[in-house]
Amino acid sequence: MPETHVDPCGAVLERARALVEDRSLAHVRAWKTANPGALAIGYLPIYVPRPLFEALGCLPVALFGGGDELEIVRGDSYFQSYICHIPRSTLELGLSGHLDPLDGMVFPSICDVIRNLGGMWRMLFPDRYVAYLDIPQNFDMATGGRFFAHAMREIAEALGARGAKRLDAAALRRAIGGENARRASLERLDAIRRAEPWRLRASEAYLIARAGAGLPAATHRALVDEAVEAASRRPARLIDNARVVLRGSFCEQPPLDLIRSLEKAGCDIVDDDFQLGLRTIDGEIAVGEDEDPLDALARTYLQRGVATASRYIANDVKGAALVSRVRECGADGVVFAAASFCDPALLDQPMLEAALDRASIPHTSFKFAENNAQFQTIREQAGAFSDSVKLWGAER
Amino acid sequence: MSTPAAAAAGAKDESQIRQKRMIGEHFERLARARHDGRKVVYTFVPGNLTELIASFGMLSVLPEINALQSGMRGRSAAYIAEAEKSGHSEDVCTYVKCDIGMLRSGNIGPTGTKLPEPDLLLLSYTGCFTFMKWFELLREQYRCPVAMLHVPYQPDGVITPSMRAYVVDQLKNEVIPAMERVSGRRLDLDELTAQLARSAAAEDDLVAVWESARHRPSPIDGYFGGVYYVGPIFSAFRGSEEAVAYYRELRREVDARMAAGKGPATPDGTLAEERYRLVVEGPPNWTSFNDFWRMFTREGAVAVASTYTRVGGLYDTGFRHDASHPFETLADYCLGCYTNLGLPARVALLERYIREYHADGFIINSVKSCNSFSAGQLLMLRELERRTGRPGGFIESDLVDPRYFGKANIENRIQSYLQMVDARRHGGYA
Numbered sequence: 039m040p041e042t043h044v045d046p047c048g049a050v051l052e053r054a055r056a057l058v059e060d061r062s063l064a065h066v067r068a069w070k071t072a073n074p075g076a077l078a079i080g081y082l083p084i085y086v087p088r089p090l091f092e093a094l095g096c097l098p099v100a101l102f103g104g105g106d107e108l109e110i111v112r113g114d115s116y117f118q119s120y121i122c123h124i125p126r127s128t129l130e131l132g133l134s135g136h137l138d139p140l141d142g143m144v145f146p147s148i149c150d151v152i153r154n155l156g157g158m159w160r161m162l163f164p165d166r167y168v169a170y171l172d173i174p175q176n177f178d179m180a181t182g183g184r185f186f187a188h189a190m191r192e193i194a195e196a197l198g199a200r201g202a203k204r205l206d207a208a209a210l211r212r213a214i215g216g217e218n219a220r221r222a223s224l225e226r227l228d229a230i231r232r233a234e235p236w237r238l239r240a241s242e243a244y245l246i247a248r249a250g251a252g253l254p255a256a257t258h259r260a261l262v263d264e265a266v267e268a269a270s271r272r273p274a275r276l277i278d279n280a281r282v283v284l285r286g287s288f289c290e291q292p293p294l295d296l297i298r299s300l301e302k303a304g305c306d307i308v309d310d311d312f313q314l315g316l317r318t319i320d321g322e323i324a325v326g327e328d329e330d331p332l333d334a335l336a337r338t339y340l341q342r343g344v345a346t347a348s349r350y351i352a353n354d355v356k357g358a359a360l361v362s363r364v365r366e367c368g369a370d371g372v373v374f375a376a377a378s379f380c381d382p383a384l385l386d387q388p389m390l391e392a393a394l395d396r397a398s399i400p401h402t403s404f405k406f407a408e409n410n411a412q413f414q415t416i417r418e419q420a421g422a423f424s425d426s427v428k429l430w431g432a433e434r
Numbered sequence: 435m436s437t438p439a440a441a442a443a444g445a446k447d448e449s450q451i452r453q454k455r456m457i458g459e460h461f462e463r464l465a466r467a468r469h470d471g472r473k474v475v476y477t478f479v480p481g482n483l484t485e486l487i488a489s490f491g492m493l494s495v496l497p498e499i500n501a502l503q504s505g506m507r508g509r510s511a512a513y514i515a516e517a518e519k520s521g522h523s524e525d526v527c528t529y530v531k532c533d534i535g536m537l538r539s540g541n542i543g544p545t546g547t548k549l550p551e552p553d554l555l556l557l558s559y560t561g562c563f564t565f566m567k568w569f570e571l572l573r574e575q576y577r578c579p580v581a582m583l584h585v586p587y588q589p590d591g592v593i594t595p596s597m598r599a600y601v602v603d604q605l606k607n608e609v610i611p612a613m614e615r616v617s618g619r620r621l622d623l624d625e626l627t628a629q630l631a632r633s634a635a636a637e638d639d640l641v642a643v644w645e646s647a648r649h650r651p652s653p654i655d656g657y658f659g660g661v662y663y664v665g666p667i668f669s670a671f672r673g674s675e676e677a678v679a680y681y682r683e684l685r686r687e688v689d690a691r692m693a694a695g696k697g698p699a700t701p702d703g704t705l706a707e708e709r710y711r712l713v714v715e716g717p718p719n720w721t722s723f724n725d726f727w728r729m730f731t732r733e734g735a736v737a738v739a740s741t742y743t744r745v746g747g748l749y750d751t752g753f754r755h756d757a758s759h760p761f762e763t764l765a766d767y768c769l770g771c772y773t774n775l776g777l778p779a780r781v782a783l784l785e786r787y788i789r790e791y792h793a794d795g796f797i798i799n800s801v802k803s804c805n806s807f808s809a810g811q812l813l814m815l816r817e818l819e820r821r822t823g824r825p826g827g828f829i830e831s832d833l834v835d836p837r838y839f840g841k842a843n844i845e846n847r848i849q850s851y852l853q854m855v856d857a858r859r860h861g862g863y864a
Contacts (some may be wrong), residue, residue, distance in 0.1 A: 115812065121805065
């Protein structure tokens, strides 16, 4: 009998893939059936405070556009050619009924396009709940924190009027606890690929993380833990790849095959900002004993929100966080992968590149759209980059 | 189509001469700023805090104005190329790249003198996220302090008490202390309120000028001509005696023009015959500004109202700077600029303009560089046609990148659009 090799991660990856590819949100429908009367609320990248929604008995559902399999029929007719792809595919999903399980949508402040998409949603879906979440760029708790907490209360009140549970401090503490547990599991997942990228490739970790887009924190945590445990049973392999940090994909997502192409080109992506929302807070959300948990949500974002293009730099040094991350991860270089026409990422990039240059960290860059199908050029570019940092990286 | 006759080409009104003198003097003050010991604040047009800056005796520089001036003077292409050569993406805002390119090329301002470096970058990003990135980029170059004023967006077209309080808190706790540090002066509340009172007077006159376009024929062009009319109030002059005098004079001239039954001033003199009354949404193209304008004037088309001329303040919906509540009024001003309104509110405003100014239709000039304006305009087009029964036209260009101004294509579209307006006229409006 020939020896049969069973991948310990195979089953969990398959479940994750099914969830990621479930564009019609069947799993959200199932959740609603199991929770009669409860609301499912979609949101666009980057960040919304998911525990707030869970505390209200709602299911927060992160949306990342339509990917590379969705045919865009109507979405393109609403946007000029120089606007990125994610609003077209999101609108296509909405207009074609894929997002019908959602009772509302939240558009966080990330860029002008996503902001205006929120206004379009109000006009196109007048019966649905639509909110714009203005995340503060002032990081003082008495100013930005107060404003943010008020914005979250407004959302809670509006959803309450539509049947959600009343905002309750104990429930919010529990939801924050659940999010902290999920975050800790995601950190274990990330630790594996940083330490032993051959056990869990970035493309696989991507699926595991993204599978949680429309799952309650506890359900997702269980999935992540299962993946972590399964990865630990994978046989070790030695692959002499370049270790890279990837930046620029915090909103519109690259096709999974593009991530795989980078891996095939010899890049181990040991850190990234794919679907950054789940990792927006650095570490856990600590709630003081006498603290209003809503204030804790606001405070944690202000004080420990990670650096990204949509967050004002304030008194920090631009690029310092990226340089630190490269060092912490033991990475050889940085790959910038921004969506075409993504203003925040593309305007940020020259500043980040300058910081990397000052730190003598090599980098390369390309642009993508979520529906790209040809990766040969990117693969060649990434391959050349990988080879160069492996061959000459140590000489710097 | 035949060309409506124009008269007195090249003759300038007194207000135009006055404005040119004001701008020249401002750039002279900037050139002498270091010598005179005056501090310089770089800031943006939408939501600018001109009265506050002036109350500290500081001078404003507005990078968007420099960029558009570079576009009009044929320099933006080289500046953009310079920025792209240094790693800036071809996808992003050309105002930013024009400014970065100008900086890398010596920072020579529109009057030919070198602009002083900023002592403070006052980042009040009303209605546009790119502003935030822009000043992050400039901070990398100048290494000077940045005062950030985060102005919340109005998704419902309503200013809530929470929004106002957030802006006022930032003014009191962040912006004013930063200005005090940079200028070495304490806030002079009396001076600020005097500035605000003068702003309100100028705003009254500007609204009267805008609303003159309800008259037939319109004595003004509210888009191409309009950008000249808003120049002083959107930039460094609001709150000054000069601005009050300018708008008083402009209003007098427009009233006289209206009384005489004259059409608007154009690059080729007074428009003799008003054939089409249009509302325009979106910024103009600056690199071919007069060519673009002539595409309308040759057909006898007049812009009776525009949204671009409201990016620096929506005074015709009732807002006036209120000297009796200085911080709250500054907050309401910042919050109320046109691109800070949600799309439904923008559509409602355009609908109002189309009806109240008796427009035959509307044109959207969609610019590649400005997602704040452009994202959603195709839906606005459909919605406005549905609500008003008036035809909408859609053209695409850019702010200051001449590569995106296809003259023949745009002209063809405008002519086709006006033919459609004619056809609808004969069919009557719903």
